[in-house]
Amino acid sequence: MYPMYPYIGYKTTCEEMPISFPPQHQDRQPGFEYLMVPRPIFDNPHYLGSSKLQGKVAIITGGDSGIGRAVAVAFAKEGADVAIPYLDEHVDAEETRAVVEGYGSRCLLLPGDLRDEAWCHEVVQQTLACFGQLDVLIINQGVQFPQTSILDISRQQLEDTYRTNIYPCFFLTQAALPHLKSGSSIISTTSVTAYAGAPLLVDYSSTKGAIVSFTRSLSLQLVSSGIRVNAVAPGPIWTPLQVSSYTTDYITTLGNDTPMRRAGQPFELAPTYVYLASDDSRYVTGQVLHVNGGTMTET
Known part of the structure; x- marks a missing residue:
């Protein structure tokens, strides 16, 4: 009844039937x-x-999990060791570690709350203690709590969304910066909602807009040090964030309103992060790369 997601290599066009997901x-x-x-x-x-x-x-x-897992696996394929801060999704984290190590790279799992400034500094210190260096910082954590009216966004929700989505951008960068060198990269995950808006995600979208401005301003501040700062703006992607945010009915048509008429899969974003972290993008900073199924945005 619900077709599986197109297998890798499947050619999709906007004329084909949209992809549906089981309600969950x-x-x-x-x-x-x-x-x-x-x-x-x-x-x-x-x-x-x-x-x-x-x-x-x-x-x-x-x-x-999600986009971050796909990035970790792609990085492992490219020879990088990875440290993975996450909250408490231990089963998912262990699965990711197994895949990363299966490709011959080392993987350090760091469970904890990135809303805590002290923990953000500890993440960097434990990474340095384990690997002896730090070259790439990818800030990818996020939450969203859809509300049909701004009147329904409580102070607690607002604080949770901002403390999760934007505060760690500052905390982690402040902790990592003394250990980064020329050629290092900082890459954040923003969203198509920062550009197109989203009526159900006023607070989430505003944090993603903040990440865009953070990326642009920090890139100018660090350009003379040779540290590049960029971001990726995904569209609707099939990740745990979606099924933990939306209703069962909403999930069944996730991504069908994009020009490609489907949600993206995490592996479809991973090469973008590889590009921004590698020397291939040595002349790219302060930019946001859009991976969103064809939605037009003003950058």
């Missing part, structure tokens, strides 16, 4: 990837690494 919802954030049906596709078997990140060490927040 998880009553917690963060959600669990291992409970999703179908499971998100995080590893493209046709993606062959070419040592673009050989010898580098990356922190990937939220790397236990």
